[in-house]
Amino acid sequence: MTVHRATGQRFLLSLVCCLPLTLMADEPPQLKSPQPQNWRRSRQIDFSAEDSPRLLRIPLDTDFWTHTRRGYPDAAVMDDREQLIPFLIRHSPGSAAGSTTFVWNPSTVELRPEPDDSLSILVKLEKQDPTPEYLQIQTPLQDFEQRIEVTDESTIPPTPLCDPALLFDYSRFMDVRRTEIALRKSSSRSLKIRIATATDDLESPFRELTRTQSGSGVTEQSETSLRIRRAFRIDRISFRSSRITTNSTLPESRTLNFVSIEEDAKLRSTIVEFTSDLRPITSLNLQTPSRNFSRTVSVQVPADDPKAGWIDVATGTLADLSTDTLSDRRLDLPTPELNTTRLRLLIRNLDSPPLQITGLTATGPQYEVVLLAEPGHRYRLLYDDELAERPQHDLAALNRALQLDTAAAVASLQPVTERKLQRIPQPKRGPHLLASPWVLGTMVTVSAALLAVSLYRAVIRLESVPEHSTTTKNTDSDHNTTRQSP
Numbered sequence: 001m002t003v004h005r006a007t008g009q010r011f012l013l014s015l016v017c018c019l020p021l022t023l024m025a026d027e028p029p030q031l032k033s034p035q036p037q038n039w040r041r042s043r044q045i046d047f048s049a050e051d052s053p054r055l056l057r058i059p060l061d062t063d064f065w066t067h068t069r070r071g072y073p074d075a076a077v078m079d080d081r082e083q084l085i086p087f088l089i090r091h092s093p094g095s096a097a098g099s100t101t102f103v104w105n106p107s108t109v110e111l112r113p114e115p116d117d118s119l120s121i122l123v124k125l126e127k128q129d130p131t132p133e134y135l136q137i138q139t140p141l142q143d144f145e146q147r148i149e150v151t152d153e154s155t156i157p158p159t160p161l162c163d164p165a166l167l168f169d170y171s172r173f174m175d176v177r178r179t180e181i182a183l184r185k186s187s188s189r190s191l192k193i194r195i196a197t198a199t200d201d202l203e204s205p206f207r208e209l210t211r212t213q214s215g216s217g218v219t220e221q222s223e224t225s226l227r228i229r230r231a232f233r234i235d236r237i238s239f240r241s242s243r244i245t246t247n248s249t250l251p252e253s254r255t256l257n258f259v260s261i262e263e264d265a266k267l268r269s270t271i272v273e274f275t276s277d278l279r280p281i282t283s284l285n286l287q288t289p290s291r292n293f294s295r296t297v298s299v300q301v302p303a304d305d306p307k308a309g310w311i312d313v314a315t316g317t318l319a320d321l322s323t324d325t326l327s328d329r330r331l332d333l334p335t336p337e338l339n340t341t342r343l344r345l346l347i348r349n350l351d352s353p354p355l356q357i358t359g360l361t362a363t364g365p366q367y368e369v370v371l372l373a374e375p376g377h378r379y380r381l382l383y384d385d386e387l388a389e390r391p392q393h394d395l396a397a398l399n400r401a402l403q404l405d406t407a408a409a410v411a412s413l414q415p416v417t418e419r420k421l422q423r424i425p426q427p428k429r430g431p432h433l434l435a436s437p438w439v440l441g442t443m444v445t446v447s448a449a450l451l452a453v454s455l456y457r458a459v460i461r462l463e464s465v466p467e468h469s470t471t472t473k474n475t476d477s478d479h480n481t482t483r484q485s486p
Contacts, residue, residue, distance in 0.1 A: 038385050038387065038388065039074065039076065039382035039383060039384060039385045039388060039419065040067075040384040040385065040418065040419055041063075041067055041382065041383055041384040041416050041417070041418065041419065042380050042381070042382055042416070042417045042418075042419050043380060043381045043413045043414055043415070043416055043417065044378070044379075044380050044413075044414040044417075045058055045077075045378070045379045045380060045381060045411050045412075045413060045414075046411055046412045046413070046414050047373065047409060047411035047412075048409070049375070049376070050373075050375055050409075053372055053373065053374050053375065054372070054373055054406075054407075054408070054409060055370065055371075055372060055373075055401050055402075055406045055407070055408040055409070056369075056370070056371050056372075056373045056379075056408065056409055056410075056411045057092070057368050057369070057370055057408045057409070057410050057411065058368055058369040058370075058371075058381070058410075058411045058412070058413060059092060059366055059367075059368045059410070059412075059413075060089070060366070060367045060368060060369065060413075061413065062277045062278070062279055063416055064381075064383060064413075065277065065278035065279050065280075065339060066277065066278050067383060067384040068383050068384065069386070070339065071390075072089060072383070073388065073389060073390040074383050074384060074385040074386075074388040075089065075369075075381070075382070075383045076381075076382045076383070076388070076391055077369065077371055077379055077380070077381055077382070078379070078380055078382055079374075079377050079378065079379050080377055080378045080379075081377070084391055084393075085371060085372075085379070085393075086371065086372070086393035086394060086395050086397075086398055087369055087370065087371040087393070087398070088369070088370045088371075088395065088398060088399075088402075089367055089368070089369055089370075090367065090368065090370060091365045091366070091367060091368075092365065092366040092367060092368045100242070101240060101241075101242060102130060102240070102241045102242070103136075103238055103239070103240045104129065104130075104238065104239060105236060105237065105238050105239075106123045106124065106125055106126075106129075106237065106239065107124070107126060108123070108124035109121060109122070109123055109124075109237060110122040110123075113198055114198075117197055117198055117199065118194055118195060118196055118197065118198060119194070119195040119197075119198040119232065120192060120193070120194055120195075121192070121193040121194075121195070121234075121237065122153070122190070122191075122192055122193075123190070123191045123192070123193065123237065124189060124190060125188075125189040125190075125191070125239075126189075127189065129189075129239075130241040131185055131186065131187065131241060132183055132191075132239035132240070132241060133182065133183060133185070133239075133240060133241045133242060134180050134181065134182055134183060134239065134240040134241075135150060135162075135180065135181050135183055135193070135237070135238075135239060135240075136179060136180045136237070136238040136239070136240060137167060137179050137180075137234060137237060138179065138234070138235045138236040138237070138238065139179065139232070139233055139234055139235060140233060140235060141169065141230070141232065141233055142169045142171040142172075143169055143170070143171055143172050143202065144167075144168065144169050144200060144202075144232070145166060145167070145168045145200075146166070146167045146168070146195055146196060146197065146200075146232060147164055147165070147166055147167075147195075147196035147197075148164070148165050148166075148167055148181065148193065148194065148195055148196070149162070149164050149165075149193075149194045150162050150181070150183060150191060150192070150193050150194075151191070151192045151194070152186050152188040152190070152191065153188070153190040153191065153192045154188040154189070154190045155188075158192065159186070159188075160184075161183045161184045161186055161191070162181055162182065162183055162184060165181040166178075167179055167181070180240070193237070195232060197232065198231060198232055199229055199230060199231045199232065200229075200230055200232065201227045201228070201229060201230070202227065202228045202230045203225060203226075203227055203228075204225070204226035204227060204228050206226055207223050207224065207225060207226070208223070208224040208225075208226060209221065209222070209223055209224075210222045210223075210224065251282070251283075251363045251364060251365055251366070252279070252363070252364060252365070252366045253361055253362065253363045254276075254279070254361070254362055255359060255360070255361055255362075256274040256275065256276050256343075256359075256360045256361070256362050257274060257275045257276070258272075258274060258359070258360075259273040259274055259275055259342075260272070260273045261273075261357060263354060267346070267348070268348065268349055268350050268351065269346050269347055269348045269349060270345075270346075270347040270349060270354045270355065270357070271344055271345070271346055271347075272344060272345045272347070272357050272360070273342065273343075273344040274342075274343055274344065274345075274360050275341060275342055276340065276341060276342070276343065276362060277341065278339045278340070278341060279339075279364060280337050280338065280339055280364035280365055280367070281335060281337070281338040281339075281340075281343075281362045281363070281364045282334065282335060282336075282337050282338075282363060282364045282365060283332055283333065283334050283335060283362070283363040283364070284299065284332070284333045284335060284345075284360060284361070284362055284363075285331055285332050285333075285360070285361040285363065286318055286331045286333070286345070286357070286359075286360060287331075287357070287358045287359035287360065287361065288320075288331070288355050288356055288357055288358060289356055289358065290320065290355045290356050291320050291322050292320065292321060292322060292323075293319065293320055293352070293355060294317060294318070294319040294321070295317070295318055295319070295347050295348060295349065295352075295355065296315065296316075296317055296347075296348045297315070297316060297317070297318050297333060297345055297346065297347050297348070298312045298314070298315045298345070298346040298348075299312070299313050299314040299315070299333065299335050299343060299344075299345060300312055300313065300343065300344050300345075300346055301313055301338060301340045301342065301343050302340070302342055310344065312346075313335060313336060313338065314333065314334065314335040314336065316333045316334070317330070318330060318331050318333060318347075319331075337364070337365075338364075345357075345360070369381060370398065370402065370408070371398070372397060372398055372401065381413060
């Protein structure tokens with residue numbers, strides 16, 4: 001019987017030790033933050049392949065600002081191996097804009113002399129040709145004047161692409177020559193060039209001298225100027241365009257959309273409301289034809305709490321002082337960086353007449369994503385997730401490349417691809433207090449301790465029962481069993 005009692009004691013003690021583990025096993029596991037498959041929007045990063053790692057700059061557009069949370073904690077970059085890679089989002093430093101001149105000759109040219117001695121040249125442009133900005137008439141002639149007109153033949157009636165212009169060469173006086181004229185921008189592929197005179201008269205540098213001697217011995221001398229009939233020779237017709245070569249620029253300006261304007265008699269102010277996309281704004285410029293004024297202006301945006309209405313985010317003075325000896329226009333109003341779809345100006349007129357408002361221009365920095373691209377891999381930008389947390393990356397290599405002013409290639413974002421998501425079901429959570437692991441752990445520990453004390457006392461009571469009384473009862477039972485045997 002001693003063996004059975006000791007076995008029972010060990011069983012109870014084992015139950016006490018295992019009970020906390022059993023209780024802890026009932027606690028729901030802590031789920032990690034959502035994984036990248038929960039980002040709704042994906043955009044491929046387009047750039048040319050290289051054989052060595054290089055720095056990429058990807059300017060961000062309106063869609064990014066519209067679908068990211070404030071501070072963009074839900075932005076991430078993933079490669080084709082489904083791995084998140086380090087990246088930075090920063091102000092675009094900008095670069096000096098430049099232009100590349102592109103000159104080309106049209107492939108189809110038809111020439112037709114007209115009855116009025118003019119010359120018509122019909123030009124057909126290819127679909128891939130850029131929009132011409134200048135027309136060049138290349139001629140070997142000198143000392144000439146020619147009037148020229150250019151029209152768009154695709155419209156009825158033909159649309160002039162320039163005012164009647166004068167081509168000239170005054171080499172006999174000075175090295176002054178113009179054989180190029182500016183054209184208005186047009187998408188037409190059919191142009192007509194009209195030259196006023198196909199031929200002109202040129203005075204010859206030679207003179208004809210005639211001497212006549214009369215019978216009386218008097219000699220008369222005459223001088224005759226010669227004129228040469230000359231055709232207007234054209235070697236080639238060319239067009240010139242400028243291609244802008246620039247990276248992302250800073251700052252970036254845009255015109256805000258006008259919504260409403262009202263006069264508040266109580267505030268003695270003009271309230272003008274505009275709408276914008278969510279691109280950053282750091283400065284506003286007011287367009288008005290009014291002159292000689294100075295007004296205090298407040299910039300307001302909607303408060304986070306709809307009940308609070310509008311709140312002031314910037315205040316300044318706009319002025320236009322114009323006289324014969326003074327010209328002072330201050331129509332720019334700096335603001336803290338704003339990301340808002342609605343804003344309004346509160347212009348305090350007091351007892352002065354209201355200003356005429358014709359528009360509002362917003363200026364702000366352009367942002368870009370910066371990353372180190374590895375050869376042979378493609379990347380995509382992910383964003384738009386309510387629960388995603390900001391990735392924690394090792395940015396040492398990227399920061400070092402930026403410190404050394406490493407040359408960067410400018411990439412672009414492809415159209416948005418909506419991602420099909422498979423959401424992980426979230427467990428039902430209880431009250432906030434019980435959901436805390438510290439509170440729940442403390443309750444489990446205290447409950448286990450109380451149960452252990454109770455079981456320990458039960459074991460002590462079992463040990464305090466006299467062993468001989470139990471033996472006597474068992475012996476008597478055996479005797480009774482023997483007597484009843486036949």
